[in-house]
Amino acid sequence: MPEGPEVQTIVNGLQNKIINHRIENITFAEGAESMVAPLTPSDFRTLIANQIVTNVHRRGKFVDIELSSGIHLIIHLLMTGQIIFNNDPHNSQPPKFLRIVFQFENGQELYIADKSTWVKIVCLSRDEIKTYKKFQDLGVDVLSEQFTFTTFYETLTKSQRMIHSLLLNQKSLSGLGNIYVNEVLFYAGINPPQKANSLLQADAMALYYAIRHVTKEALQQKGTTFSDYRTPDGGKGQYQNFLKVFKRAGKPCIRCGTPIERMKVAGRSAFLCPRDQVVNPVEKTLTSKQLTFPELHDNQSESLPNYIFILVGPSSVGKTTLSRQIAAKIPFIKLVPTVKTRQPRPGEVDGVDAIFVSDTEFKSMIEDDCFVIHGECYGNKYGTPKGLITQTLRDGSDVLIILSPEGALEIQSIYSNAYVIGLIPPSMDSLKRRVMNRDDYSASEKAARLDTLEMELNSLSHSDFTIVTETPEQALHNAFDIIYTIRCKTT
Template sequence: MPELPEVEIIKRYIHEQTVGKTVASVESLLPRMWRNCPPQVAASLVTGQTIEAVKRRGKYLIITFQQTSLQLIIHLKLTGRLIYRSTATVERFDRILFYFTDGTLLAYGDVRTLGALYLFESPKQIDLKAYLQMGVEPLSQSFTSGKLYELTRRSTMPIKPFLLSQQYVAGIGNIYADEALFLAHVLPTRPADSLIESETKALHRALRKVLRDSLARGGTSFRDYKNGAGGKGQNQEHLLVYGRGGKPCMHCKRPLQDMTLRGRHTVFCSHCQK
């Protein structure tokens, strides 16, 4: 699933390419991708609107429009992608198409169709529980080591599920949780409230580092992730533990362990992470 860096990269590109463009029409090739309104209603509300901005909150993309309070919220889930094309070319797995008056196109594609598009008439009408209950953005100024320490006092769940829950820290997924916990030398099974202040400082530094490094490398691409231009990132070539179960640890050379922790595949070094 695309995580914070991947969604942020898509957001930046789509914002740059589409701000000021006016929607000429909307084509719903798979109507059920609209989760909270009929496709005909979505098309009637969005057609004729000019894009004001593309934003991100956690793993969600938010498109706002000029002279209206409409909010188009998109969650990519496992295989969703949002791609801008300079020509109105339709490709396999495209599900929702936004045609612009200048002949360009914004395509929402999804292989497994697990993603979702929501349209709300104003921010006050947004009723997505997971969206409304998201925690602090990990690259924001408000996310300090002190804030992370305070948040971990509130939960006895293992630290990795804590990071994945989204209600404490937004946008962290399986990849960056494994990578950050390895850099911070923290076992993923440790109860969140068992971390002492120095450990949360190390985890805070590690989280920001793995996210920033991935942003600089264009995100992590395995099977389905593509950026807003349809290209792939390079961060997968630099991962230390994620997807490397059984291979030698980059630090101590011992075999990396893997396990299922609350339903999520988890890789760690039992020697380096204590």
């Protein structure tokens, strides 16, 4: 059944074709009479003929064609319906299973085709549309601007339904059907039968950004065609080529290789990765020994399925705070700590924020080829552990690392799936204040860092994305948005 992205594709395709054109005639093929019931074809023709199309838009999974008389033609394609536009009827074939033809004043035609006869067309006046039950009941449209995190989270916290069922219910949220519901739950790492109100706020954020980006990409691919859905030019959607779990039972998860499973949730099919979509994931913690002496791989530039996100930014812009939040809250992402020769600062945890080693240990790690890149900054040595990155990617997680802009470019030259996120302070003054207020920097270190701030800021211009670190909460929302932009992208 066409879902929000498919119906929106139809609407987008019709807008520049039929608006401002006059419907001259309507013809019905045999079996199509029931589609306009309770009207008869002749009543329908009387109501519609000679009207000019003034607008075409989408309401949930319905196409709404507005006419000059104020009448709205509400079309629901249900299971197998198609809306096809033909700009040259004399030289091209009408679609198979043609049911209704709308003929325009310029000779062009709009077809309703359906191999069954389930399509429903309802005519409503301006007043009737305001009280039409099916529209009054529609929840917030996931493709609209009204779909905000606040409204979404409120919907979740109020519901005891299973999340898979809640997302399918058009009264709670409109525009999603079973294809996209399964896909977004996979991206967010959520178990389909989990109760909506038991989701953590971070799960809700992951789900929100997965919905935003999956539907956006699906729209860009003109929807998903398995069998019957067609775009108005008669073509197929392409999003079926990018599905990660839907109808992939038995095939390996793209993230971890575990076979995708199928289960029933309130009578509907749900597809999931049994390893990545569990109710309470148990975090595997690496031992300090593994962190310090990571396993080495010969070919780290091989193509791995997951992503590397690199945070860059000037001193005190908030890299550590944001990286901890991202690693704690965004599913499938692990912070790979940098190996450092300096002493831990107050609050820094060895093996989490950084791996602190002696000069001698660092030297032997260089000899053992443990680093993707290493360098020196303010008199201390820094190295990015090669084995740990490869191991994290192979384990099915994305990697998060904090690096200098030069280091970031180096990583991007080795790994094709690495993205640089630059953190920008709200203003230079606020950044200077943050550096001055640090009590873990010495006076000389503060002076040195203040000197290089401007240069550090300028080097952010090579970032793929930027976040202005206004507040920690807003910075985290931006990070979710960026990470899901990358994870869901199809081009």
